[in-house]
Amino acid sequence: MISQPVKEPKKNRCTYLLGQCWVFLAIPFQRPSDKVHTAVPVMAFPSPKSGNISKLKIAKAMLKSVRQTLQGRALRLLTDCWFMNHTMMQPALELGYEVIGHIPKNRALYALPVDALPPSPFKRKGRKRKYGVKMTPEEVEKLPETKMTLWLYRKNRTVSFRSCICRARFLKGRIVRIVWSRFENDKGETETKLFLSTNPDLKADEVLLAYSLRWPIEPMFQQLKHEFGCKHLWQQKLRTLLRWMHIKMAGYALLQLLTICQNPAAIALAKTAWRHPDTVTAGMLRRALFWIIPQFRIRGCWNRYEQKLELKLPDKNERSDSFLEKAA
Known part of the structure; x- marks a missing residue:
């Protein structure tokens, strides 16, 4: 085999920061116009290539920042399977978050022991039992199954689920609500997935x-990455990279919020012949802004002497006189 020497980077070139792996914190909500669920990004931070800062530490810092801003309010954290571990969930629970997420099947779950139910009149030696019967697939099959039609993922789906209040071993025996569910699609029933809620009072x-x-x-990740060009972000400094990312996040959030406001002028420009008249999407408003913004003379609002924007433009003669006085 012929080995080729590794080319070293040129000394006169800077080391650029590439925004490839990000941790996002977003707020999901339902649009009142069309009952469609959407999400608005709030915070983002790139995962470093090396060092002791992991994605879990970045996520915990974001949750702490949100809790400091929204003190005294009930907050719910929705996360996928990757973040559903003790390292992430325990700090979130200490901050007062209610956590709901998807967990893998290999999590050790135990039913409530007999001692957790009404106490027995007979005394027993030793400490009280902390865990009951382990919830194996055989024990789960003994639970009553419920079939219900729910509005999930923009469609009415027939869902079959079993539920039980258990103790989670990876949360040091915390009492949680576990749901084993599967829904029907065109190919039949999907595989069973487990969902955990730290609030056992929820159904x-x-x-x-x-x-x-x-x-x-x-979809928010996909649109920010491809439609808003976040996959091409690169800068020499981390602060500049974060500024570019948050500017793009603000633009994405603006489009999502404009779908709620439904500005008549923007909707008139965004109407499409083949769409329903009452349909308003973020893509339609983005096209409307593409026609509106170029007509706004943003360069005329820039005061080059004071280095700031002046949205209230004076007359042409007054502006030229004031600029000459300041220049003199």
Whole structure:
């Protein structure tokens, strides 16, 4: 085999930061106009290539920042399977978050022991039992199954689920609500998935409906990466990279919020012949802004002497006189 020497980077070139792996925190909500779930990005930070800062530490810092801003309010954290571990969930629970997420099948779950039920009149030696029967697939099959039609992922789906209040071993025996569910599609029934809620008072269908709000975050990732060009972000400094990313996040959030406001002028420009008249999407408003913004003379609002924007433009003669006085 012929080995080729590795080319070293040129000394006069800077080391650029590439925004390839990001941790996002977003707020999902339902648009009142068309009842469609969407998400608005709030915070983002890139995962470093090396060092001790992991994605879990970045996520914990984001949750702490949000809790400091929204003190005294009930907050719910929806996350996927990757973040559903003790390292991430325990700090979130200490901050007062209610956590709902998808967990893998290999998590050790135990039913409530007999001692957790009404106490027995007979005394027993030793400490009280902390864990009951392990919830194996055989034990799960003994639970009653419920079939219900729910509005999940933009469609009415027939869902079959079993639910039980258990103790989670990876959360040091915390009492949680576990839901084993599967729904029907064109190919039949999907495989069983497990969902966990740290609030055991929630019903099983409420847990499934709450977790379905996390799905709009996936289209948000795709649109920010491809439509808004975040996959091509690169800068020499981390601060500049974060500024570019948050500017793009603000633009994405603006389009999503404009779908709620439904500005008549923007909707008139964004109407499409083949769409329903009452349909308003973020893509339609983006096209409307593409026609509106070029007509706004943004260069005329820039005061080059004071280095700031002046949206209230004076007359041409007054502006030239004031600029000459300041220049003199």
